[in-house]
Amino acid sequence: TERVHFGGEVRDIWGEDGSHRVAYVGGSDVLAVPKDMEIAGYGTEHVNVLRLWDAKSPTPLDMSLFSRGEYLKAVEQQAMAESIAKILYPEDNHYEGKSLRLKQQYFFVSATVQCICRQHKAEYGTLRNFHQKHVIQINDTHPTLVIPELMRILLDEEGYGWDEAWHIVTHTVAYTNHTIMVEALERWPQQLIETLLPRVWQILVEISNRYQAHLNEYFHGDQSKVRDLAVIWGGEVRMANLCVCACFAVNGVSALHSDILKRETFHDVYVQTPEKFKNVTNGIDHRRWLSEINPKLDALIRECAGGDAYLLQPEKLVQLERYKEDASVLNRLAEIKAENKRSFAGYVARESGVLLNTDAIFDVQVKRLHEYKRQLLNVMHITYLYQRLKADPHFEFTPRVYLFGAKAAPGYSVAKEIIHLINSLAATVNADPACKDRLQVVFLENYRVSLAEKLMPASELSEQISTAGKEASGTGNMKFMMNGALTIGTLDGANVEMHQQVGDENIFLFGLKANEVAEKKAKGYRSYEYYMHDEFLKAVIDQITRGFDDGVGYADITNRLLFGKGGPADEYMLLADFESYREAQERAGRTYRDPGRWNRMALVNIARSGIFAADRSIREYARNIWGVPAKKL
Known part of the structure; x- marks a missing residue:
């Protein structure tokens, strides 16, 4: 199982040697329990494993509440944790729905990348060669939090410096855009991420500040360009912009679609890094x-x-x-x-x-x-x-x-x-x-x-x-x-x-x-x-x-x-x-x-x-x- 943390506060702890680590105060954990499905290939002796995750509370039932007849309160924490994996596409035109969707996205991303990192380190003893062995393909913007989450692991758990961690991340993640419709180019309220994912928020701010400084220099201070490409702007975190900022490849899923990404949707990124942009037309079996x-x-x-x-x-x-x-x-x-x-x-x-x-x-x-x-x-x-x-x-x-x-x-x-x-x-x-x-x-x-x-x-x-x-x-x-x-x-x-x-x-x-x-x-x-x-x-x-x-x-x-x-x-x-x-x-x-x-x-x-x-x-x-x-x- 993996532990995924939500909420609380982040405390910075500095060592006498200048080393930095963080500690969480408050908040809650949810356990990610692997539920593997075996996927047999065609005409091969190989079997792949599709790892799915179930969500469970790490806190046992409070039997004293049961004894006092407070049944709903006794099972509340379990129900809240389990809802993460049970509710498909929650309505997100209100705060509770948005909150659950963000929890779902982070839960699955965090559990998966923690698992990959643990397995990699068990084999190689280090994550310094992580990008040489893995590609994480971001399908639409829904798994974009893998970017700050992998940064968090490299910074906080491995103790790497920012530049080294960013090099690993930006040589690991690639982005497939599946639609140019607005609802797929997600934008999350800043306050929601600050509250639910305080450490991820800190990392996002640093990514955004560095990227914005680059954009200011590249576009000679043209704020109309900077505004459109910024990762954080106007109280929102823009997941598509985070993808094109951090990913080593960006592809559409048909020739026309990929052309529109280059010509319109991400044109100002394309002119900076045309080599990033690819096309892979979808296929079916x-x-x-x-x-x-x-x-x-x-x-x-x-x-x-x-x-x-x-x-x-x-x-x-x-x-x-x-x-x-x-x-x-x-x-x-x-x-x-x-x-x-x-x-x-x-x-x-x-x-x-x-x-x-x-x-x-x-x-x-x-x-x-x-x-x-x-x-x-x-x-x-x-x-x-x-x-x-x-x-x-x-x-x-x-x-x-x-x-x-x-x-x-x-x-x-x-x-x-x-x-x-x-x-x-x-x-x-x-x-x-x-x-x-x-x-x-x-x-x-x-x-x-x-x-x-x-x-x-x-x-x-x-x-x-x-x-x-x-x-x-x-x-x-x-x-x-x-x-x-x-x-x-x-x-x-x-x-x-x-x-x-x-x-x-x-x-x-x-x-x-x-x-x-x-x-x-x-x-x-x-x-x-x-x-x-x-x-x-x-x-x-x-x-x-x-x-x-x-x-x-x-x-x-x-x-x-x-x-x-x-x-x-x-x-x-x-x-x-x-x-x-x-x-x-x-x-x-x-x-x-x-x-x-x-x-x-x-x-x-x-x-x-x-x-x-x-x-x-x-x-x-x-x-x-x-x-x-x-x-x-």
Whole structure:
């Protein structure tokens, strides 16, 4: 076990020889108890250990309190300690939630780095070569406290000087940025860190002061630059700035995303240290997300593309493309998709009693509910189709089953309202005889990995429609691609690299590009003009404002689109992209009515998905960031 300390005060103790150490007065400890999971590799005799931590109080139950009937007080300390490891994503729009989140982040970081240091010292007798043996990869800003925590161990427990400790830390830690959204670039209230982590706060202040002195010198006192890059400023500790200050490498997770980090998010750091900045496009595992969940497709690939070689060498999937004009292979691919659709429909019927129309396109958008991912744009288009069907029963379009799956963050009220809207729309559409066998909308409950494993093989059209420049990468887009779904999407995140792989003819692209989004905003984007000049769009917005058959209106949502609320109107430019999206949906529908062409496109997507393998991604981390010798890769 490891001990993690919270609260109290820090006392400086100076020796006669000038040595320095610290002592803690007050505060409390929490025990970190290791809970190891063994992870077996594929085609290897090695087993990795994934170390997880449970939180326990070091203080035994006070039985005298129990004896006096003060039961809650007796178990209070245990409950407070155990909450650290028990509550996932606590709400953080109040002090208690923020406090618990910070405790969680520090608890897991501290326990882990203490453990690594102890094991390293047992083997080498020193931590002076720590950076030569370890890389600690910071995934988003949530584990950033590893930086001051490793400094604390080197300074306080090993007695190293600041410069030596900083050298070790800055040659050990690397930072992967997974999103440019504000909520992922964490900022913690100074007072909270001072109170909960007083020694870490002292170290953060020293890091910040030294970095700020460097910035002042580099930018010749330009306080606008210093302010934006400072680690501590305005009563906040900025974790992303701490990462780019201390880490020896900073990478994004798709080519476009990494370019945005260099050009925009961290531009002023990039111009100082361009060599720090890398790209490693995300990957996912064909073994798990194709072979295991889609056995019939796996069997076809083995038959056509050299057996199971693709499981370790996914680039061999390209051999499948030799059959793109082979009618028998394309027919088998279609049969596999049809079987998977029927299987998924059976699952949905058993779970919810909803009967899916398996003759329609399974059009799927499953991902975290966020405004930039634009589930609302999908809703707007479905509303358009519904209105056209009601106005003209002979309106020609390819029947669709729209499947949504999403969860909203606890305090994200707009996201929750959009989920309510999707369900309102679904109830109206599914009850209307005009939509029977033509239009269906289903919000899948409790979207999770086990549900995704059933859904991916059955999906036909993959909605990847985020505002260009907002999605870091996406991995669901890759899972759909390798299971033979075609993508309708913007040139955002890894969609850009998917498009490079499959070409214009095997993807349904629409919408503004990232540079066009920036240009339109710079010139003054006015969403209301789109509303006034597009009769279909106006009718859709007005319908959503009024609501559907349940009598619930959604004026708050449409007001955000037209007028803004605490920010720019239609920040994610749904109205600007609506017409282009509608046309792309029409192209997809027409293509689906040509099964030979659709199946050929699906086969090409599968065949060219090898580049998005997790094995490739990890090799790039090992080679370009971690410095693993080539002979070990």
